[in-house]
Amino acid sequence: MDWAVALAPGADLDGFRRAARGLAAAEAAPETVDWSGSALFGQTPADGPPLILPRRAGALIQSCVRHADPERFALLYQLVWRIRRGERALAEIASDPLVHRLEQMDKAVRREIHKMHAFVRFRRIEGEGGERFAAWFEPEHFVLESAAPFFVDRFRSMRWSILTPLGSVLWDGAALSFGPPARREDAPDGDPFEDGWRAYYESTFNPARVNPRMMASEMPRRYWRNLPEAQCIPDMIRGAPARVREMIEREASTPMKRNPEKAVAAMADQTPTTLEALNRIIAAADPFVSGGTRAVLGEGPLTPAIALVGEQPGDQEDVQGRPFVGPAGQLLDRALAEAGLARAELYVTNAVKHFKFVQQGKRRLHKSPTAGEVKHYRWWLDKELELVRPRVIVALGATAALALAGKSMPVTKCRGETSFENRRGVITYHPSYLLRVPDAARKEEAWGQFVDDLRLARTLAG
Numbered sequence: 001m002d003w004a005v006a007l008a009p010g011a012d013l014d015g016f017r018r019a020a021r022g023l024a025a026a027e028a029a030p031e032t033v034d035w036s037g038s039a040l041f042g043q044t045p046a047d048g049p050p051l052i053l054p055r056r057a058g059a060l061i062q063s064c065v066r067h068a069d070p071e072r073f074a075l076l077y078q079l080v081w082r083i084r085r086g087e088r089a090l091a092e093i094a095s096d097p098l099v100h101r102l103e104q105m106d107k108a109v110r111r112e113i114h115k116m117h118a119f120v121r122f123r124r125i126e127g128e129g130g131e132r133f134a135a136w137f138e139p140e141h142f143v144l145e146s147a148a149p150f151f152v153d154r155f156r157s158m159r160w161s162i163l164t165p166l167g168s169v170l171w172d173g174a175a176l177s178f179g180p181p182a183r184r185e186d187a188p189d190g191d192p193f194e195d196g197w198r199a200y201y202e203s204t205f206n207p208a209r210v211n212p213r214m215m216a217s218e219m220p221r222r223y224w225r226n227l228p229e230a231q232c233i234p235d236m237i238r239g240a241p242a243r244v245r246e247m248i249e250r251e252a253s254t255p256m257k258r259n260p261e262k263a264v265a266a267m268a269d270q271t272p273t274t275l276e277a278l279n280r281i282i283a284a285a286d287p288f289v290s291g292g293t294r295a296v297l298g299e300g301p302l303t304p305a306i307a308l309v310g311e312q313p314g315d316q317e318d319v320q321g322r323p324f325v326g327p328a329g330q331l332l333d334r335a336l337a338e339a340g341l342a343r344a345e346l347y348v349t350n351a352v353k354h355f356k357f358v359q360q361g362k363r364r365l366h367k368s369p370t371a372g373e374v375k376h377y378r379w380w381l382d383k384e385l386e387l388v389r390p391r392v393i394v395a396l397g398a399t400a401a402l403a404l405a406g407k408s409m410p411v412t413k414c415r416g417e418t419s420f421e422n423r424r425g426v427i428t429y430h431p432s433y434l435l436r437v438p439d440a441a442r443k444e445e446a447w448g449q450f451v452d453d454l455r456l457a458r459t460l461a462g
Helices: 013-025 055-064 072-084 097-119 144-154 193-204 212-218 221-226 228-251 260-266 275-284 315-320 327-338 371-388 398-405 431-436 440-460
Strands: 123-127 130-136 160-164 167-171 176-179 306-310 347-350 357-360 363-366 392-396 416-420 423-428
Touching: 013 055, 013 072, 055 072, 055 097, 072 097, 097 144, 144 160, 144 167, 144 176, 275 371, 306 371, 306 398, 315 327, 315 363, 327 431, 327 440, 347 371, 371 398, 392 398, 392 440, 398 416, 398 423, 416 440, 423 440, 431 440
Parallel strands: 130 160, 306 347, 306 392, 392 423
Antiparallel strands: 123 130, 160 167, 167 176, 357 363, 416 423
């Protein structure tokens, strides 16, 4: 028997789930199902009982339906079919060709959401109803519904709309509503604010770190025509070598912590495709913070269930060149054991890669990194996690949460399950906080919460 499934255009997750339930109940083999919606013959599956799938498989389905590949539904049903026939751990086997392809689709969708968050530019519109804002964006995948809540959090007090060729979304100050595709001419061309924004962008441009390949990787050229600041990029790139020479000549007589020529060399090629290549770049770069004799790199397996991200190395970490080997690390090991986690199976790293300290006699006193310093290191951390690919990320302390989320997330208010730009996460205390709590009762309470948060991460990772 052949089957025909007609789904709504775009990311029809509910439609796929209903169809998959019905097909699974009917024992329909993947090769008997036409997902194109164009078949003239074939039985339409009825709804069936709920499918109980591993957490990772459910996450892949939820993400990959948003990919633009017309084969996505057929591939996802193959995943369901094989899992129901005994391959329960299939979604965890990255070397399987089907899983590898779905993971690439998942990565593309998450990257597209991230790029949408970064490259949407609102323009002000005055009308009879008062002030509102509109933006035009051209996504490759059906990510509008996944990306929209981010803009609600950022621009809750504004009335805005995002128009795309794949759909539109409107925020009226109280609720989101999704609509049909739009045309480029439906969006405004510009507003007076953009001249000031371009001037600010040019003023913050650092010619010593210009890298066209990295810029094109982080800000792909297909977005440039819709970004006001992108109009400045060609001229800034052409003028970068001359500006670097001017900077070096101007600062030649001034004591400098950093060597501009070394910075240019270190930042010359920051598009690594392996963790080893990224670590070589980090190890070769000068510290962005005061102190620090060497970069302390992350350690642990690739594709772990959990990655732990701390603030920065401490004194012992700087001496030994490994993360979490001092007193805070020993406390972390105890908590992991109590939570049923093995450190050897986790990936452990820090948001800031160098130890920031001030020398006081023979002692090196820890100093917390500033928000600007955390931002300097953020690209490295983001790339590191992209290459490591953990299922869940645990932010140990507010600095780690800031680096992962790009915004302040106090531990006391945000502790527990969260999302770091579409990466599943947990926010909890830094182990060093537990060492500093003076009150015995409060220390015991915080310890219990810390262990509970690690158990939560273990549960979320499946």
